[in-house]
Amino acid sequence: MLLAGASVSKLYSPLFHSINFTSINANVTLIKLQDKFKKRLQKAALELFGVSLEQLxxxxPPKPELGDLAFPVSFELAKLIKQSTGNKVAPRTIAEQLKEKLAAADEVSRIEVAGAGYLNIFFDRAQLLSAFAAVPPPAIDDASIDALVVRPKQMVEHxxxxxxxxxxxxxxxxAVLGDTFVRVLKTAGNAVxxxxxxxxxGVQVADVVVGFKHIEPMTLDEIKNLDRSLPADRSFDxxxxxxxxxxxxxxxxDDPNGQPNPxxxxxxxxxxxxxEEGTNPTAELADYVAxxxxxxILDTxxxxxxxxxxxxxxxxILHLHFWDxxxxxxKYEGVIRLETEGKSKGCWVMPFESHTGTDEHEADKIIVRSNGTVTYTGKDIAYQLWKLGHLGLDFNYRPFRKYADGHVAWVTTAEPNSEVLPEVPRPDFGGGVTVYNVxxxxxxxxxxIVARGVAALLPELGRNASVHLAYEMVALSPSACAELGIELSNEDRAKPYIEMSGRKGLGVKADDLIDRLETDALREVEARHPDLTADEKAATASEIAVGALRYFLLKFTRNSVIAFDFKEALSFEGETGPYCQYAAVRANSIFRKLDRESLVDAERLILRAGGDAxxxxxxxxxxxxxxxxxxxxxxMLAQRFDEVVAQCAASAEPANLAKYAFNLARAFNLFYHRHRIIAEEDLxxxxVLIVAANIARRQLTSALATLGISVPERM
RNA sequence: GCACGCGUAGCUCAGUUGGAUAGAGCGUUUGACUUCGAAUCAAAAGGUCGCAGGUUCGAGCCCUGCCGCGUGCACCA
Incomplete structure (x- = not known):
C-alpha cells in the first residue's frame, strides 16, 4: 500500500500521456538539464581557455529572481587560468565569455552574469511547465522491472x-531508517x-530462558498456555x-547495585x-520464546x-557451519594468525595496525578464543561473506509470514527442502553487490573490523562493498523519564539525556507510543470528520500516527542523538509528518471538487503551450x-524530487528527503493560501494553477511514499 | 591514553560536499477563517556558527591547536 507507483498513478489523471503536444523532449528532467549545461560549459572552457574542468x-540560486540554476564556475576557472598561463582574469569577464559561448537551449529563456561572476540560467517557464505536465508518474513495479533486466542487488539489513x-x-x-533507505534505493531504481x-x-535470549526456567519456573507447555492467555495489548513480548x-x-x-552471583x-x-548445541529441550523452549x-516484533x-x-x-549460521x-x-588467505606468545597466546587474531596497543587495550582483534570458540565478530564476518555471495555455502529456507498483499518473509532453516509454499517461488537470497548494515x-x-576482514578476504570487492549505516541512539529526555515515572540517580540527573536500557526495562515501548499516537489522532479525526465510519476513522488515525512517528524519527540526521520527548513526538503541527500529509490532503481535495472538464481543459492548454507559440x-x-x-x-521545487532521491541514496541520509518533503509541503501550503484555483476566472x-498544483501533489505524494508515509483521504 | 562523533537563535535541529544577505520548527508578540479544509498562513523579535590561528577570490563547512560534551577501545553479544 505504501509503494509510490500504485497510489500516485491513481491520483494523477493520465489524460494525454500518449500524445506529445510539445516541441521538446517530454522526458526532460532537471537532472538531465543540469548535465546538459555542465557538458556545454566544459566544452566552452576547453575552447576558450584550454582548461578541462573535471568537477563542475x-x-x-538563493532567490528565484536570480534564476533557476547557477554555476559558480568562473571562480574556479580564474584560478585554473592563472595557474596555466599566469594571466589574471576577472571571474566576471570569464562569465561573460562563457555566456556568449553557450548557445541558448530550447528550455532556456536567458542567461545572466551576476554578483562576482555567477552564471545564472533562467528557464523558459511555459515550455518547461508543459514538459513537466506531460511526464507520466514514475510507475514503480518491482515485478515488471525485474522481468526486464537483472539489476545488481543492493542489500539492507535492519x-x-x-x-x-x-x-x-x-x-x-x-527499522524506520533502514526501511526508508530501502524505499529510497527502490525509488532510485535499484533492486533491494x-x-x-x-x-x-545469544545471551539475551538465554537470559529470558533463565527467567522462564529458574524464576517462574515454567515448562514449555506452561509457557505456551501463558502465551495464549495473554491479552492482545499485553502480548508475549x-x-x-x-x-x-x-x-x-x-x-x-535482587540488589540493583550488587555484584552478579557467579x-x-x-x-x-x-x-x-x-x-548453541541445538536439538535439546532447552533449545526447543528457547526457539519458542525467540x-x-x-x-x-514483526507485528509491531x-x-x-x-x-x-x-x-x-x-x-x-552455527548449525550449517558458516563459521568453519x-x-x-x-587462515588460507592469511587474514588471521595464531598467536604463540603474549597476552593473546593461543588465540587467532586479526592484525589491526591502526590501533596502537597499550597495556589496557589490545591492538589486534581476537577472532577465535584460546578455547577454540569463535567471537561474535568472527560469526559476523562469516555472515557478511554470505551476504556478498562469497562464502560458498547457503542457508535452507522456509516461509515465515505471508503479508496481506501476498509478499512473503522467509526465514532461514537448517532443514533441507523446507519450502512449503509452492504458489510463492523462493527468491535467490544473498549475493548483494553492496551490503548496508543499519x-x-x-x-x-x-x-x-568486519568490513576490513571481508575486504582482506575479497580484495576484488574492496572495502566499499560493506557499508555501516550508522546512527546515534535514541535516549530519554529528563521530562520523558519523569512522565514514565522513572526515578533517576543523582548521576543521571546531571546528564542531558538518559540512555535506554532493555536490561533495566528503561524505555518507551514502540506499541505503547503508536497506541498513544493513534488515540490522539483519532480524537482529532472524530472532531473534524464525525461523518466517517468507525473503520474509516481508525484507518485515518493509523495513517496519521505512522506519519507522525516515521517523520519524527527521520527529521534528525543519523549522527544526531534523539533525546526523546513526548511533546515533540506526539505533535501533529509544525515540522511533522501530519503537516506534510495535510498539505497533500488539501491538494487532493481541490481535485476532488474540480469538475473534470476544467481539468481536461487545463492539461490540454498547458500541453499545447509546448508547441504553440x-x-x-x-x-x-x-x-x-x-x-x-x-x-x-x-x-521547480517539486521537480527536484528525483535529484533529492539520488542524493539520498548516495549519502544514505534519509533526513534529506524528510526535509525536502516538509519544504515542498510548506511551499504548497503557501501557494494554496495565495490562490483560489477553482474560482479563478482567467482560464x-x-x-497554470491546476497543473502546478497537480505536479506538486504528485511529487509530494511520491516523496511521502518514499518516506513510508501515506496520504489519507481526509484528515 | 587512543579512535570516532558532536558544539549553529531561549529550546530542538537543518545547512545541497567551499559559494550570493546563515535557515526551519517549537516557544514569545501581533494579525488572518462567509473561501478549493485554520492539523493552515502572514508579520515581528531572536546569531561572536565553542575559542584562537591558518589555507583563498570566498570558510558554519577544509587544516592545526585548545575548551566542553557524547560514544567506543573484552578470550561479552
Missing part, C-alpha cells in the same frame, strides 16, 4: 532486534533485498520485557551452550509499514511577475 558544481522482548523506540529508529538478523542463540528486567535483578540477588551466571552459560518474540513493524524479505537466524568455512578462508554507531569499531506566450505571462515566480518556484491562469 551546479547550485540552486531491525535485527534481539528476540527476547518488545521493541522500543530505539529499535524503531533503526531486506534482511532482519535474528540472534536467536511485553511479558518477556518484564521478565528480562527481573532476570537482571535475579543475577544480582552461580546464577553459570545458569546462563549452561543455557547458552544448550542453545520465534514468538520475532512474530510480535508492520503497523509502521515495515516488511522484510528474509529473517537470517544465528542458529543456522569462513575460518578456513581466513547498526547504531556504538558498534562502529566492530563493524570496521501564441499559447506559450499567454502561459508565460501567467508565470511572470511576483505571483508567477512564486508559482514557478513551487514547480490561462487557472490552467
Amino acid at each position: 558544481s551546479a547550485e540552486i 531491525t535485527s532486534i534481539n528476540p527476547n522482548k518488545a521493541a522500543h523506540i530505539g529499535h524503531v529508529r533503526n 533485498e531486506v534482511q532482519n538478523y535474528i540472534d536467536n542463540t 511485553y511479558y518477556c520485557w518484564d521478565l528480562y528486567t527481573k532476570v537482571g535483578l535475579f543475577y544480582r540477588d 552461580e546464577k551466571l553459570k545458569l546462563r552459560t549452561d543455557i547458552l551452550h544448550a542453545l 520465534t514468538r518474540n520475532v512474530e510480535c 513493524m508492520e503497523r509502521l509499514g515495515i516488511r522484510y524479505d528474509l529473517l537470517a537466524r544465528e542458529s543456522e 568455512r569462513a575460518f578456513q578462508l581466513m 547498526i547504531d554507531s556504538r558498534q562502529s569499531y566492530p563493524q570496521e 501564441e499559447i506559450r506566450e499567454t502561459v508565460a505571462q501567467a508565470l511572470s511577475g511576483e505571483a508567477g515566480t512564486e508559482i514557478w518556484s513551487l514547480v 490561462t491562469k487557472k490552467a
Whole structure:
C-alpha cells in the first residue's frame, strides 16, 4: 500500500500521456538539464581557455529572481587560468565569455552574469511547465522491472532486534531508517533485498530462558498456555520485557547495585551452550520464546509499514557451519594468525595496525578464543561473506509470514527442502553487490573490523562493498523519564539525556507510543470528520500516527542523538509528518471538487503551450511577475524530487528527503493560501494553477511514499 | 591514553560536499477563517556558527591547536 507507483498513478489523471503536444523532449528532467549545461560549459572552457574542468558544481540560486540554476564556475576557472598561463582574469569577464559561448537551449529563456561572476540560467517557464505536465508518474513495479533486466542487488539489513522482548523506540529508529533507505534505493531504481538478523542463540535470549526456567519456573507447555492467555495489548513480548528486567535483578540477588552471583551466571552459560548445541529441550523452549518474540516484533513493524524479505537466524549460521568455512578462508588467505606468545597466546587474531596497543587495550582483534570458540565478530564476518555471495555455502529456507498483499518473509532453516509454499517461488537470497548494515554507531569499531576482514578476504570487492549505516541512539529526555515515572540517580540527573536500557526495562515501548499516537489522532479525526465510519476513522488515525512517528524519527540526521520527548513526538503541527500529509490532503481535495472538464481543459492548454507559440506566450505571462515566480518556484521545487532521491541514496541520509518533503509541503501550503484555483476566472491562469498544483501533489505524494508515509483521504 | 562523533537563535535541529544577505520548527508578540479544509498562513523579535590561528577570490563547512560534551577501545553479544 505504501509503494509510490500504485497510489500516485491513481491520483494523477493520465489524460494525454500518449500524445506529445510539445516541441521538446517530454522526458526532460532537471537532472538531465543540469548535465546538459555542465557538458556545454566544459566544452566552452576547453575552447576558450584550454582548461578541462573535471568537477563542475551546479547550485540552486538563493532567490528565484536570480534564476533557476547557477554555476559558480568562473571562480574556479580564474584560478585554473592563472595557474596555466599566469594571466589574471576577472571571474566576471570569464562569465561573460562563457555566456556568449553557450548557445541558448530550447528550455532556456536567458542567461545572466551576476554578483562576482555567477552564471545564472533562467528557464523558459511555459515550455518547461508543459514538459513537466506531460511526464507520466514514475510507475514503480518491482515485478515488471525485474522481468526486464537483472539489476545488481543492493542489500539492507535492519531491525535485527534481539528476540527476547518488545521493541522500543530505539529499535524503531533503526527499522524506520533502514526501511526508508530501502524505499529510497527502490525509488532510485535499484533492486533491494531486506534482511532482519535474528540472534536467536545469544545471551539475551538465554537470559529470558533463565527467567522462564529458574524464576517462574515454567515448562514449555506452561509457557505456551501463558502465551495464549495473554491479552492482545499485553502480548508475549511485553511479558518477556518484564521478565528480562527481573532476570537482571535475579543475577544480582535482587540488589540493583550488587555484584552478579557467579552461580546464577553459570545458569546462563549452561543455557547458552544448550542453545548453541541445538536439538535439546532447552533449545526447543528457547526457539519458542525467540520465534514468538520475532512474530510480535514483526507485528509491531508492520503497523509502521515495515516488511522484510528474509529473517537470517544465528542458529543456522552455527548449525550449517558458516563459521568453519569462513575460518578456513581466513587462515588460507592469511587474514588471521595464531598467536604463540603474549597476552593473546593461543588465540587467532586479526592484525589491526591502526590501533596502537597499550597495556589496557589490545591492538589486534581476537577472532577465535584460546578455547577454540569463535567471537561474535568472527560469526559476523562469516555472515557478511554470505551476504556478498562469497562464502560458498547457503542457508535452507522456509516461509515465515505471508503479508496481506501476498509478499512473503522467509526465514532461514537448517532443514533441507523446507519450502512449503509452492504458489510463492523462493527468491535467490544473498549475493548483494553492496551490503548496508543499519547498526547504531556504538558498534562502529566492530563493524570496521568486519568490513576490513571481508575486504582482506575479497580484495576484488574492496572495502566499499560493506557499508555501516550508522546512527546515534535514541535516549530519554529528563521530562520523558519523569512522565514514565522513572526515578533517576543523582548521576543521571546531571546528564542531558538518559540512555535506554532493555536490561533495566528503561524505555518507551514502540506499541505503547503508536497506541498513544493513534488515540490522539483519532480524537482529532472524530472532531473534524464525525461523518466517517468507525473503520474509516481508525484507518485515518493509523495513517496519521505512522506519519507522525516515521517523520519524527527521520527529521534528525543519523549522527544526531534523539533525546526523546513526548511533546515533540506526539505533535501533529509544525515540522511533522501530519503537516506534510495535510498539505497533500488539501491538494487532493481541490481535485476532488474540480469538475473534470476544467481539468481536461487545463492539461490540454498547458500541453499545447509546448508547441504553440501564441499559447506559450499567454502561459508565460501567467508565470511572470511576483505571483508567477512564486508559482514557478513551487514547480521547480517539486521537480527536484528525483535529484533529492539520488542524493539520498548516495549519502544514505534519509533526513534529506524528510526535509525536502516538509519544504515542498510548506511551499504548497503557501501557494494554496495565495490562490483560489477553482474560482479563478482567467482560464490561462487557472490552467497554470491546476497543473502546478497537480505536479506538486504528485511529487509530494511520491516523496511521502518514499518516506513510508501515506496520504489519507481526509484528515 | 587512543579512535570516532558532536558544539549553529531561549529550546530542538537543518545547512545541497567551499559559494550570493546563515535557515526551519517549537516557544514569545501581533494579525488572518462567509473561501478549493485554520492539523493552515502572514508579520515581528531572536546569531561572536565553542575559542584562537591558518589555507583563498570566498570558510558554519577544509587544516592545526585548545575548551566542553557524547560514544567506543573484552578470550561479552
